[in-house]
Amino acid sequence: MLMVTKKPNLFFIVIILNIFVLSVSQDITCNDNANFTLNGTYQSNLDNALSSLTSDTSISYGFYSQSVGQAPDQANVIGLCRGDVEPADCRRCINEASARIRDTCPNQKGAIGWVGNCMLRYSNVTILGTDPDTRVARISSNPNNASNVDQFNQGLNRLLNQLRNDASSGGSLRKYAANSTDGPGFTTIYGYMQCTPDLSEIQCYNCLDSAVRFIPEGRRGASIYYPSCIFRYEDYRFLNATVDLAPPSPPPTQSSPPPPPPLSPSGSSSNTAVIVVIVVVASLSLVIFVVIFVCVFMRRKGKQEARPQENLVYEGGDTNEISTAESLQYSFGIIKAATNDFSENNKLGQGGFGLVYKGKLQDGQEIAVKRLSRDSGQGEQEFKNEVLLLARLQHRNLVRLLGFSLEGSERLLMYEFVQNASLDKFIFDPTKRVVLDWERRYKILGGVAKGLLYLHEDSRLKIIHRDLKASNILLDSQMIPKIADFGMARLFTPEETQANTSRIVGTYGYMAPEYAMHGQFSVKSDVFSFGVLVLEIVTGQKNHTFQNGVVIEDLLSHAWKSWRDGTASSLIDPVLRDGSNSLRDMIRCIHIGLLCVQEDLNERPTMASVVLMLGSLSLTLPVPSEPAFFVHTNTNTNPEKPLFEEYTSSTSHPNQLKSKSRSSQRSVASDISRNDLHSR
Structure with missing residues (x-):
């Protein structure tokens, strides 16, 4: 059984970091609901906004915004770099993102892309000062599980709570927080959270709170990207060294006894006493270290043997980025209203993990809603599994996922309504x-x-x-x-x-x-x-x-x-x-x-x-x-x-x-x- 040491091989760390950078280098989403005429007014405004976005070289906090033109052809653009990126590198990243997004979305009025360590977003509607957008998400995870899931989650929750509070309480120029905490054994969990600085404190907090719901259970690392907020954690150092990574305040402990009075030098006998004390302390420390090492090793081995896991969509894999999803998240209230409060008259039947209801959204679109029962056997992992898969699949012979809701204990999946129910209702x-x-x-x-x-x-x-x-x-x-x-x-x-x-x-x-x-x-x-x-x-x-x-x-x-x-x-x-x-x-x-x-x-x-x-x-x-x-x-x-x-x-x-x-x-x-x- 391999244990994580305090001084891992530097070459190994470099390889891991390079693999991760390659796997999450870019992700671009185009808004296909609104297109512009080539060589028209909106394209001219957009090109001007993008070209002048990073022209102010005095900005050192990594957030840029620009608006050009008048509605309905106004182009609104924002760019955000991770809080540890140097200003010159930030501008280069945003300019590269601009070129890649325009190439991927040649005539769409709206688009967003995460390229390297920066995000670029543009739209023909106002971006700044609006409620955070949590509908489109980019989700990636480390395929490896933590050695001790319970201890790892305790440390991770402590870290995320602090990061969420610190990031949301940031100023109007930057809402960013990075930190680390102890994980199981001798591992350290590193993480950061960031919001676009136009958000209020409560908006930033709620956006990050929504994002952390999609953390894959027990994974050693994950990234959740929303247009208005981002967070990432890993069990290795991935931020630039310039970032302050002071560990979060530990929980209160029993007051330690007062330190012993300093030893006064008194010749060779004093030196001998000092040497004896050092040898005894070092020996005791070594014994304690060995005991802790054995206990951690045995506990981890026992848990792995007693609780075999399968993580469905996340299980296995040779890359750090296993799954990426673009999905629509709806509030529970909207879907509840669409199904007439999940009335018996709207009930279509019962699926593998819960009841299925017919509904109608405010725009008249008919939907089928699967409401997962609490005792269904399908946990949050299987729920995420279906969301992450269906959101990425588009085929005439696959049912289309329209949205989902994850609030409290309620987990809802919203599909296109298929009029004739299932094949077994006919064939048998x-x-x-x-x-x-x-x-x-x-x-x-x-x-x-x-x-x-x-x-x-x-x-x-x-x-x-x-x-x-x-x-x-x-x-x-x-x-x-x-x-x-x-x-x-x-x-x-x-x-x-x-x-x-x-x-x-x-x-x-x-x-x-x-x-x-x-x-x-x-x-x-x-x-x-x-x-x-x-x-x-x-x-x-x-x-x-x-x-x-x-x-x-x-x-x-x-x-x-x-x-x-x-x-x-x-x-x-x-x-x-x-x-x-x-x-x-x-x-x-x-x-x-x-x-x-x-x-x-x-x-x-x-x-x-x-x-x-x-x-x-x-x-x-x-x-x-x-x-x-x-x-x-x-x-x-x-x-x-x-x-x-x-x-x-x-x-x-x-x-x-x-x-x-x-x-x-x-x-x-x-x-x-x-x-x-x-x-x-």
Whole structure:
């Protein structure tokens, strides 16, 4: 176990600092709601404001502002540098930010960018003297967890409270505070907070208070950037040496005894006494140091073994900046009013972690609001996970996040309203299923496949959904499918192909065997879930309650036997057989579904291959091998209940959920204890 020493290697620190600087060098957001005419009045005013912003070289406090022109073509610009940046470096940073933002946002009237150690913002509406804008946030975090989360949080909270008070009480020229405090063991936590100096004391305090709510739990470092306030903390020194980093006042301690009277020199006997005292004190100090070292080491080791963690979107990673989000934050009151105080009449249903309500904003836009229940099992980490992911994803087949609210114990997610609810409400309903003819079902399959392909390969990120199922596929007014519920999604780095976890999340019947048994997941885990979904859409029956005459068995088992025996057409939903000339396409989809649910993940196709298979009916498909079968021995277990549990293979219990594979090449049997894998 590595311990943090008092004198870490200087070369190691330099490498860490360089990596961080490279990873957070810039982030630019354009306001696409208002554009200007090229070579028009607003562009001329904006260019003049930007070019003259840093012309006053007498400014030494790192804040610049400029307004040129008259409304509605007035250009308002502000620039803010971190409090430890020298004036000349500040001006260079702001000028560089100006060039990069204008290049990224060529004709938008509003934009904001964080480049290096400075922020630049411009708009056609007044910036100075208005309420702080906390809707657009840039969030980054150190991927490593603190060695002792409890002690780390205690020190961090103490530091943040002081920084928030000191920064908000700053003057009209600069609202900036930097400091450090002791962390667990021999670590030190460094941090700073800063507001634009036009804010009042209470505005600055509230802005910083809102920002700290997004600190990832237990991380050794994080940065939260709002247009009007910023804060960052790390467990290494990252500010310039010119900044005063005097530690915050420690909590009151017991009064120490008065110092002993000074030793008067009295010849060799006095010198001998001094030497004896020094040797004794040094020896005692060494013993105390060793005891503290051992205690800290054992406590940290015990906590890590007793409390395995998985941080979902933040878990793992090789870069300091794991996630960045641009999101809209609404007050709880606005969303409460939009849903008529979460009235029963507005209730749409219940999702994995809480109730879902229909609402309407003041501008008439219809919304769907997920109100997370306090006992839902989804904590603040999963809430942040969904916000940070969906805010960065844009695709026709993914549900769109419109906003969120995080006030007190209330956590709300606001989505676009999707008129036709979820796929399971149609496909498994004896009456509504007739609405979904084969053409619509085929388009739904294609849309879901494209959405997954976007998550796996085509977006800026690489994301494993981990809970793909019929109830998480929403249908809009044109029956276009949209993948929803990203609370359990996992972010991969481009180099990652597979990860392990001790906490199984997902839904019975849709989980790949390697994930359910060993906690191993990858893009092929989603492929398996998609294969189950394909078979459900074609047959119109749930995987875990497939009815073959009077016998109820799992869908994968029956589909494989029917395909092997050449009777795959018997699987097809009866409402699709009558008058349909697409029997060949339906059987082909069964074939694709069986390829996706093969036991060996290496034999499953990628979503890119699945999209190609669905789009090209002339493409020859490989022969599938036997799938993995899930047999639920406990009939009281709800197969649709999502899992969110700790998994330990070393325990056993007489009532077990058995996961079996009947492969012709091998036979694998694994027992999973109900104590370790049970529904929430």
